[in-house]
Amino acid sequence: MGRSAIIIGGGVIGVTSAYALARRGWQVTIVDRSSSPAMETSRANGAQLSYCYTDALGSPAALASLPRFVFGGGGVSFRMPTSTDYACWLAQFALNCSAAKFQENTLAVLDLAQQSRRAMDALCEKHDLQFAHRVAGKIHLLYSERDRAHAMQMQALKSTSGCEQHILDRSDLAQLDPALASNRALDSQVVGAISTPSEMVGDPFLFCRELLSILTRDYGVKTQFNCVASALEDRPDGARVTFGDGNVLTADLLVVAAATDSNRLLGPLRQAITIQPMKGYSFEMPLSQGSPSISVTDGKRRLVFTHLGDRMRVAGIAELGNGSNHIDPAKIQWLIDAARDCMPDAGNYTMAGKFWAGLRPVTPNSQPVIRRASRAIAINTGHGALGWTLAMGSAERLAELVER
Numbered sequence: 001m002g003r004s005a006i007i008i009g010g011g012v013i014g015v016t017s018a019y020a021l022a023r024r025g026w027q028v029t030i031v032d033r034s035s036s037p038a039m040e041t042s043r044a045n046g047a048q049l050s051y052c053y054t055d056a057l058g059s060p061a062a063l064a065s066l067p068r069f070v071f072g073g074g075g076v077s078f079r080m081p082t083s084t085d086y087a088c089w090l091a092q093f094a095l096n097c098s099a100a101k102f103q104e105n106t107l108a109v110l111d112l113a114q115q116s117r118r119a120m121d122a123l124c125e126k127h128d129l130q131f132a133h134r135v136a137g138k139i140h141l142l143y144s145e146r147d148r149a150h151a152m153q154m155q156a157l158k159s160t161s162g163c164e165q166h167i168l169d170r171s172d173l174a175q176l177d178p179a180l181a182s183n184r185a186l187d188s189q190v191v192g193a194i195s196t197p198s199e200m201v202g203d204p205f206l207f208c209r210e211l212l213s214i215l216t217r218d219y220g221v222k223t224q225f226n227c228v229a230s231a232l233e234d235r236p237d238g239a240r241v242t243f244g245d246g247n248v249l250t251a252d253l254l255v256v257a258a259a260t261d262s263n264r265l266l267g268p269l270r271q272a273i274t275i276q277p278m279k280g281y282s283f284e285m286p287l288s289q290g291s292p293s294i295s296v297t298d299g300k301r302r303l304v305f306t307h308l309g310d311r312m313r314v315a316g317i318a319e320l321g322n323g324s325n326h327i328d329p330a331k332i333q334w335l336i337d338a339a340r341d342c343m344p345d346a347g348n349y350t351m352a353g354k355f356w357a358g359l360r361p362v363t364p365n366s367q368p369v370i371r372r373a374s375r376a377i378a379i380n381t382g383h384g385a386l387g388w389t390l391a392m393g394s395a396e397r398l399a400e401l402v403e404r
Helices: 012-022 060-070 084-095 099-126 145-159 170-176 184-189 204-218 259-269 329-342 384-402
Strands: 004-008 027-031 076-078 138-142 166-169 192-196 222-224 229-235 238-243 248-251 253-256 276-285 295-298 303-307 312-320 353-362 369-372 377-381
Touching: 004 012, 004 238, 004 248, 012 027, 012 204, 012 253, 012 377, 012 384, 027 248, 060 076, 084 276, 099 145, 099 384, 138 145, 145 166, 145 192, 166 170, 170 192, 204 222, 229 259, 238 253, 253 259, 259 353, 259 377, 276 329, 276 384, 295 329, 303 329, 312 329, 353 384, 369 384, 377 384
Parallel strands: 004 027, 004 253, 027 222, 076 312, 138 295, 253 377
Antiparallel strands: 138 192, 166 192, 229 238, 238 248, 276 312, 276 353, 295 303, 303 312, 369 377
């Protein structure tokens, strides 16, 4: 078996894939269309490493809410189908909305997330990376007794995989973080929360740059940025990628980790996968006395608050089928208003900035695609909103796959 690899994609999936292969002795080259690593989907996502919060997107509740999603209710919107690919995705998504499929998909992703956590722990033990990484703990706010009942079911389900979660009353929240004690919005709206003490945070942008520095220095990994791949080939002597400027690279293995751009390359090989872009947004603001140190997820508004040491990041909105990375000012304003409504003292909203929009590649069953497309071409994409959480585990599975 050959030992050289080209990875298309310089985000968290591509960089971790490079690490998993390089530490097994592969000679790796990362190529990306951007000018530097982690400039697109990995640039400024929610930054939460949610190793226990792996609930599949498709569920009976999601199926019942589809009419509301079409009109963008609650920060989630599903655009009407404009292509056969999108219509097929929606049909497969609907099939994954049964209670049995929801449980199956959630547990499958949970298993990968636990592997990812172990791999991240091992990486951080071996290498000193600075990326605002810490155990922050996490609460997921509950707004009704129905939410609480569902949370109890999920707690019981995930406990079989070793996840420690607790269902708290509203009065318990102040004990987790002093900032929650003075939050008037929580007093008036929230009935309780799911608490997961072991959840972590980390800045994926800083992570990619720190890890890439180690990869180039200690593992001989090469990089080529500002390179747009135009065609892939599986040849008898390995894989070949042609770039828009006519340059060519060859290797024994080619890994497509190009998020929503993957099908542009895989389609001509008749290896297109069932993914759709799900657009998300984020902003950052300075901390205040009311900024929680614990991570907060608001299930009603579909947004997250992440304390990154020197700033608060707020991320949310899920627009399925929107393939533009244009930052819509109206969406940013909705996100700011929704965050302020949930946690008015979480930060200095008057200084909100560093606005970002990214395209998460989501599959109908919420499970990433980690497989061979052919003898010399492999795929690692489709992680949806959990790419940061699942990156290390997905990289390990990819490496195990290609070394069989």
